[in-house]
Amino acid sequence: MSKTKSRYLRHSMLTIVLGLVLYLALGFGSRSFEAYCPFGGVESLWGLFTTGEFSCALGPLNLSFLLALLVLTLLCKKAFCGWACPIGFLGELSARLGGWVWKKRPRIPAGANSSLKLLRYAVLVVALFFTCRTGELVLRGYDPFFLIFSGFGHGSVGIVSVMVLSGIIIGMWIVPMFFCRYLCPMGAVFDPFSRIALLRVARDTSKCTGCGRCSRACLHDIPVQNLQTVRHRDCTNCLDCLDACPEKDALQLRAEL
Amino acid sequence: MRLPTFVIPVLVTLALLAGYGLRTSFTRPTTVQTFAKGTGATATFVVDGVRCKGTAMFFSSLYEDIPGILGIETFATERTAVFSYDPKVITRDRIQAIMETPIPFEDGTTSRVFKCMSVR
Secondary structure, eight states, X not given: OOHHHHHHHHHHHHHHHHHHHHHHHTTOSSSOGGGGOHHHHHHHHHHHHHTSSOOTTOOHHHHHHHHHHHHHHHHHTTHHHHHTOHHHHHHHHHHHHHHHHOSSOOOOOHHHHHHHTTHHHHHHHHHHHHHHHHSSOGGGGGOHHHHHHHTSOTTOOHXXXXXXXXXXXXXXXXXXXXXXXXXXXXXXXXXXXXHTOSEEEEEOTTTOOOOOXXXXXXXXXXXXXXXXXXXXXXXXXXXXXXHHOOSTTSEEEEEOO | OEEOTTHHHHHHHHHHHHHHHHGGGGOOOXXXXXXXXXXXXXXXXXXXXXXXXXXXXXXXXXXXXXXXXXXXXXXXXXXXXEEEEOTTTOOHHHHHHXXXXXXXXXXXXXXXXXXXXXXX
């Protein structure tokens, strides 16, 4: 696969996924678009263990997707986020749109970036706490996936939902992958699996010229040019760094234990 | 070991297909209502409006006092309701008509809450 083809292929896959979710969201399919959310699988676990029933609008597809994606994450990091998540795709499109608007995008200092990433663990804990407590998806009204594809449907909380979604969209224009980096609870679930994943981008230091194009291409601000292998938990194996690298085989996809 | 880059989209596609295929192993009804004992015919309706546990329970409650309905299982994510019924007492068309009857509200208005999309 040539360099340009990997991004075309990725965007084609994401467009198909986005189309399928929209198809379900518009009511054409026989199931709810929420069935595609693997975080629903996490939220349904408590209900399944305690009462043997799925919570609220969750179902078997949420759980089976969750299990399949955890295995996928063990194999190739957060590839779901980069290759098949509709919100990740919208975040990427927003980031690229923001890239045209900003001549020089403001960068979040590394320390603040790391600290802000703790927010997604807080979102995870809050989401699980309220779901376990009430058996309802009470955070639906603040979930961009639900708000966008349901068109602020049942469960949204009026002006608050509008403000939250607007904040997330503005955030994604300013900071690439703002929601994925700081707020996505599914990302928090994937984190430990992603750290030990088998497939990673590796840098051949003898061929790398240190031009830094790989780091600049990374929407998650991973300093690829300084790493021997990309073990970073946020890497989605989107392969944009490989696309950006001007040196032949300086960056490679490798399987390493 | 060096790998070709197409491995990633292949694995993602396989994972999504595996997730879809595995769903039957975890199938559980959203609600189960048994109104009368006995065995009868079954009919599966795809119902627009059965979205969650709350709407599924409300849907089932419409049939609580209807003669001939033995039980209902609902599956919210599939928007389906599986009816067990006595075909000598009630027909599929009657079951469908009941779910599509406008529901009167306390303020005097009525609304059609459920709509049958298909019957299996």
